[in-house]
Amino acid sequence: MSKPNITKPAPRRRTLLFWLVALVVILLAGALFMRPYLQSAGNRNPGTVLRISMGGWQPNVVYAKAGQPLTVSIVNLDNSLHSDGGGWHNFVLEGQGIDQRIAPEQTGTFSFTLKKPGEYLFYCDICCGGKDNPFMRGKVVVEG
Ligand SMILES: [Cu+2]
Numbered sequence: 001m002s003k004p005n006i007t008k009p010a011p012r013r014r015t016l017l018f019w020l021v022a023l024v025v026i027l028l029a030g031a032l033f034m035r036p037y038l039q040s041a042g043n044r045n046p047g048t049v050l051r052i053s054m055g056g057w058q059p060n061v062v063y064a065k066a067g068q069p070l071t072v073s074i075v076n077l078d079n080s081l082h083s084d085g086g087g088w089h090n091f092v093l094e095g096q097g098i099d100q101r102i103a104p105e106q107t108g109t110f111s112f113t114l115k116k117p118g119e120y121l122f123y124c125d126i127c128c129g130g131k132d133n134p135f136m137r138g139k140v141v142v143e144g
Pocket of ligand 1: 089124125128136
């Protein structure tokens, strides 16, 4: 009768252990990657606080009153390790001469006034295909 080998796990157990460790590493990496996208809005006035990440705008519709200034705070959830644009995003309001850049993990706050009711396209054109990427687009709905 041979002595059980306790110093070295059997090859089959080692394979199982390898896959368990690999699974944990993959799950952790996935959780880290998804973290910005899973954070809830958690504010009382969601229309004026926008979150931007590689996953897009949250929310992507903002409401304003014609002729009244709208103050927008943009929270950039991405960090500078992003290879696409270095984690920077911007808020371009088409046709209005507004292009606000927000540094990684920073918040930019600014105000603008739209005089005419209607829908105005905004987008980020620094990363991820910019304006052509539906996730990088949103709209300001101006009510009369
Ligand atoms: Cu962007």
